Amino acid sequence: DFPNMNSAYAEVDGKPVHIQPEHVNFGLAIDLPKPDGSRSLVVASIKAAEEMDFAGFWAGYEDIIRRARANKLTMEDFTGTTISLTNPGTIGTNHSVPRLTAGQGAIIGVGAMEYPAEFQGMNPDALTEMAVSKTITLTSTYDHRIIQGAESGDFLRRLHALLLGEDGFYDDVFRSLRIPYTPVRWMPDVRITREGQIDKEARVIEVIEAYRRNGHLMADTDPLEYKVRTHPDLDILEHGLTLWDLDRKFPVGGFAGERLMALRDILGVLRNSYCRTVGVEYMHITDPEEREWLQQRIEVKHEQPEREKQKHVLGRLNAAEAFETFLQTKYVGQKRFSLEGGESVIPILDEVLIAGTDHGLDEVAIGMAHRGRLNVLANVLGKSYAKIFGEFEGNMDPGSVQGSGDVKYHLGATGTFRNPFKPDAEIAVSLASNPSHLETVNPVLEGIVRAKQDMIDKGEGGFTVLPVLLHGDSAFAGQGVVAETLNLSQLRGYRxxxxxxxxxxxxxxxxxxxxxxxxxxxxx
Known part of the structure; x- marks a missing residue:
C-alpha cells in the first residue's frame, strides 16, 4: 500500500538517488544479552517478506530469532535490509525515536503494551467494567528527503486500522495458520442503558445454551478438509456481547463447577467441551436429569491426561498401525478390509474395556463388520498373530464353511482383557461371528448379550454384559436393520x-x- 516507505536515499557520483528495492527485506532489531551482563543489538532481515503469508512470515521470524540466540547468523542475514522494526516495548519503554540506518528510508518502533498513564492506578476490575484496554504506541522514523510526513502518517493510520481487524486482516492471519475459527471483532462496548433491555447475565446464559445445542456444528470432526467453522448462534456478537465483556465476570449457576466466571473462561470451557475434536449432540434428550448428567461430564476444565495414560494410548495406536502396515507389506494383492485411517478405534475399545473392569462387568461382547476386524482380534481380543497370518496364507479350519477368500473377516473369537493400570483386574471379551451382509450382526449380538444376561440372572441390576457395536458410516445410515434394532432397545423383552x-x-x-x-x- 505504501511502497515509498520501503525506499531509500543514496548518493551516486555525488548526486542524490531515490532507490526503490525490488523486495521488502524486513529487518528485526534483536537484543542479545551477553554472559558478562552487557547487551548487544543485531539487525537481521527476513528476505522478500511481502511474498509471504502470515504463517511463512512467522516461520521466518522464529528462524531468525533462533539463529541469532544461537550465534548462527550469517553475513547474508544482515545485508539488503530495506525497512526495520525495533521493539523497545519488551523492556517497558513506551515509545522511542530510533535513528535511521544507511540504505533504509524508515524504521518502525513498537512501544510497551500498557494502560494509559491516567488509568494505571485503577483496580483491574474497574478497568474491565469501564472497558479501558491496554494501548501500544507505534512510531515511524522516516527519511524526510524521500518520504513526506503525511505519507508516514497515513502509513501509521493504515497500521492502526489493520491491527483493529479492518479488511479481514485477522481472518487472513487465521486462514494462514489454519485456525478454523473466526477472530474476535473489535467494536465499541455495548451498555444496558434503559429498562426493558435484556441484561448481559441473561445473554451469557443464552450463549451457554447455544453451545450446548449447536457447539457440535463447530467441532473439528473432518481430518481430511480444512474449513473455517462458524455458526451465528455461537457468535457472542449475535447475543449482544463484545470483546469488552470477555474479562467481565458473570453468574453462571454452577457451570463448570463455578458460581462466577469471566466470559473468556466460559467460552474457553465451552469451546474445549463442544468445539475441538469431539462434537457432542445431546440437547434433544427430553429427560433433564440425563442432560445434566452429561453436562457434568462434558463441561469440565481441560486437563491433560497423565503421562502413563498418554503413553498407553500411543502404544495402542502404534500397535494398530503396525499391524495394518505389516499386512499391507507382506500380503500384497490379498483382499483386506483395513482399519487404516480409523486406528483410533483400538484405544477407544481399550477405554471401554478398562471402564468395564472398573465397574465390575462380567463381559464385553463386540459385534462388527469386516473393516478392522483382524486388528480388533489381534489387539483387543489377543488372537495370536501367527494364527491370523496363517489364515492369510490359506491355513483355514477345514471344519469351517469356505468362502471367497474373506472367511477370516467373518470369524469371531473370545478372549480375556487385562486392565493395564490394574494388573489384577480383567474381563471376558468376545467378538461375534459376522455374515457378509453389513449390520446383520446387530440384532444377533443384542440377542447373544440378552441371553447371557438372562443366564447370569441378576434381575433389574443385571445388565453386566455390555454390548459394543462397530459400524461403518454408510451402512449405519443406509441399513434398515440398524433402526429396527435401536427400536427394540427399550422393550422389556429385548433390552x-x-x-x-x-x-x-x-x-x-x-x-x-x-x-x-x-x-x-x-x-x-
Missing amino acids: TGGTVHVVINNQVGFTTSPAAARSSLYST
Missing part, C-alpha cells in the same frame, strides 16, 4: 441396558461419498 455404538467414518461408503449417501449431517 440389554444400553449399547456402545462406534461408527467408523472413513467418508467412503464402499464407492459412495457422504454427499451421495445420506441426507443428514451425520451418519447417526
Whole structure:
C-alpha cells in the first residue's frame, strides 16, 4: 500500500538517488544479552517478506530469532535490509525515536503494551467494567528527503486500522495458520442503558445454551478438509456481547463447577467441551436429569491426561498401525478390509474395556463388520498373530464353511482383557461371528448379550454384559436393520441396558461419498 516507505536515499557520483528495492527485506532489531551482563543489538532481515503469508512470515521470524540466540547468523542475514522494526516495548519503554540506518528510508518502533498513564492506578476490575484496554504506541522514523510526513502518517493510520481487524486482516492471519475459527471483532462496548433491555447475565446464559445445542456444528470432526467453522448462534456478537465483556465476570449457576466466571473462561470451557475434536449432540434428550448428567461430564476444565495414560494410548495406536502396515507389506494383492485411517478405534475399545473392569462387568461382547476386524482380534481380543497370518496364507479350519477368500473377516473369537493400570483386574471379551451382509450382526449380538444376561440372572441390576457395536458410516445410515434394532432397545423383552455404538467414518461408503449417501449431517 505504501511502497515509498520501503525506499531509500543514496548518493551516486555525488548526486542524490531515490532507490526503490525490488523486495521488502524486513529487518528485526534483536537484543542479545551477553554472559558478562552487557547487551548487544543485531539487525537481521527476513528476505522478500511481502511474498509471504502470515504463517511463512512467522516461520521466518522464529528462524531468525533462533539463529541469532544461537550465534548462527550469517553475513547474508544482515545485508539488503530495506525497512526495520525495533521493539523497545519488551523492556517497558513506551515509545522511542530510533535513528535511521544507511540504505533504509524508515524504521518502525513498537512501544510497551500498557494502560494509559491516567488509568494505571485503577483496580483491574474497574478497568474491565469501564472497558479501558491496554494501548501500544507505534512510531515511524522516516527519511524526510524521500518520504513526506503525511505519507508516514497515513502509513501509521493504515497500521492502526489493520491491527483493529479492518479488511479481514485477522481472518487472513487465521486462514494462514489454519485456525478454523473466526477472530474476535473489535467494536465499541455495548451498555444496558434503559429498562426493558435484556441484561448481559441473561445473554451469557443464552450463549451457554447455544453451545450446548449447536457447539457440535463447530467441532473439528473432518481430518481430511480444512474449513473455517462458524455458526451465528455461537457468535457472542449475535447475543449482544463484545470483546469488552470477555474479562467481565458473570453468574453462571454452577457451570463448570463455578458460581462466577469471566466470559473468556466460559467460552474457553465451552469451546474445549463442544468445539475441538469431539462434537457432542445431546440437547434433544427430553429427560433433564440425563442432560445434566452429561453436562457434568462434558463441561469440565481441560486437563491433560497423565503421562502413563498418554503413553498407553500411543502404544495402542502404534500397535494398530503396525499391524495394518505389516499386512499391507507382506500380503500384497490379498483382499483386506483395513482399519487404516480409523486406528483410533483400538484405544477407544481399550477405554471401554478398562471402564468395564472398573465397574465390575462380567463381559464385553463386540459385534462388527469386516473393516478392522483382524486388528480388533489381534489387539483387543489377543488372537495370536501367527494364527491370523496363517489364515492369510490359506491355513483355514477345514471344519469351517469356505468362502471367497474373506472367511477370516467373518470369524469371531473370545478372549480375556487385562486392565493395564490394574494388573489384577480383567474381563471376558468376545467378538461375534459376522455374515457378509453389513449390520446383520446387530440384532444377533443384542440377542447373544440378552441371553447371557438372562443366564447370569441378576434381575433389574443385571445388565453386566455390555454390548459394543462397530459400524461403518454408510451402512449405519443406509441399513434398515440398524433402526429396527435401536427400536427394540427399550422393550422389556429385548433390552440389554444400553449399547456402545462406534461408527467408523472413513467418508467412503464402499464407492459412495457422504454427499451421495445420506441426507443428514451425520451418519447417526
